[in-house]
Amino acid sequence: MGSAQSPQPAWMRGVLPLCLLSVLDSEDRSYGYALLGRLSDAGLENMKAATLYPALTRLEEEGAVEVEWGAGDGGPGRKYYRITERGRARLHGDEAAWRAFAATVESVLADRAPRERKEQGEPGEQA
């Protein structure tokens, strides 16, 4: 079920800066609505503008991204975000930390698997 697989809001907030830096690292520059679309396409459909823009603002204040106003597509100017060198350094550090953390959680979850199989009465376990 979709809702059962949706990440907790706190997880989303926690990993959002990492995801934003990663998307920005793959592009020259981008703007809020486009970033929201990229995150949604990647599976973070529940991400809201109310969470995204404050996270971008915080990254800008931390010096991980820089802001520039540029021409929009036939409309008024847009606020674009571009990753900085400090942002790239942070991205690499956070990425390594995230992979280590995810591997740890995965190993904890994997440790539980044999007992589940046992409770489900797998033939191998019963013998």
Place this chain on the structure above:
Amino acid sequence: MTTQEKLNWPRDEDETWAAAVELRLALAPHSPEGLAGRVLAEAYEAVTETGRSARELFGEPEAYARAAADEHVTEEARARTDSRGMTPGERFTAALVAVGGTGIAISVIRWIREGLWVTPSWSSIAAFAGIAVGALLFCAGIGAWSAGRIKGAGGFGAAAGAALGNGIAAAVYLPDDELLRMPVPVLAAAGALLAAAAAGIPNAVLDRWFAPSLPHGDDERWLSRLESLLRTRHAMRAAEAHSHVQEARLHLATSGESAADAFDDVEVYALRLAEGPRREARLERRKLYGVTLLAAAILVVLVDKLADPEPTSFWFWLYVVTAVYWVGHTAARWRQALRRR
């Protein structure tokens, strides 16, 4: 009975640490009931189980209390308060209580310096009324500013100035003849009555009074409120606040969503935009402006006093020393701020 009395901390330094945490949490605005007890009980358990000191485990008490308060006070509650942790109603009440307290203090000083009786005239009554009405309107302006109502605050400020000016102008033209004799404690009682009346009004009522109505679906009103909140409650510069509003407006134009759907509650959204690493610098800058304004006012009065000095008066020298201290303090703060840049 305090939480500390229930817990037998293993070291004196732990007890001091716990007292500091408890005090900070007691002063933290809108923290839930019993928060200090829960936080200290957890800390006590960790300290007794590990045998390590509280400072070693949890760091400085101020930082630990702040983190605990942030964790337990909801974002919605924090979003409705200003940099001092007060809602607009609380800010208005605090300003009125301060005015009442100042009235009491001035009355007592007057009593000590010039005796029990005062002899008001039409002129002095007009001046007093102008100052009193001006102070009340100024308090309302503070509440409006705290609520993020720039025009409202400006209106109250202008009205306060007009009341003060009219009072002084009337005082110049009205007769200075003695009308009656009354004891100074009557003035002190009036100040106490004002402070008590202010404290007696429920803050929820005042908050409703200051909060502007925001009809659902009116995106321009929502965006305008966002800009006002960022500039007033969160001390953001006009250009920075405008940049956030412009970005939100573009998002709405592109997505077709309403502001309330895309960004939810405007006060919570303003808080999220403002609570980044630059928050402290913004609040510090505002404090510096306030300190400077007060120093300028003190200097004006000082120049006036020095033009007609009273070297034998204790109060004259007390004012001179206070003024010199405040101007020096302001200069030191500016030096620090410029060095940080």
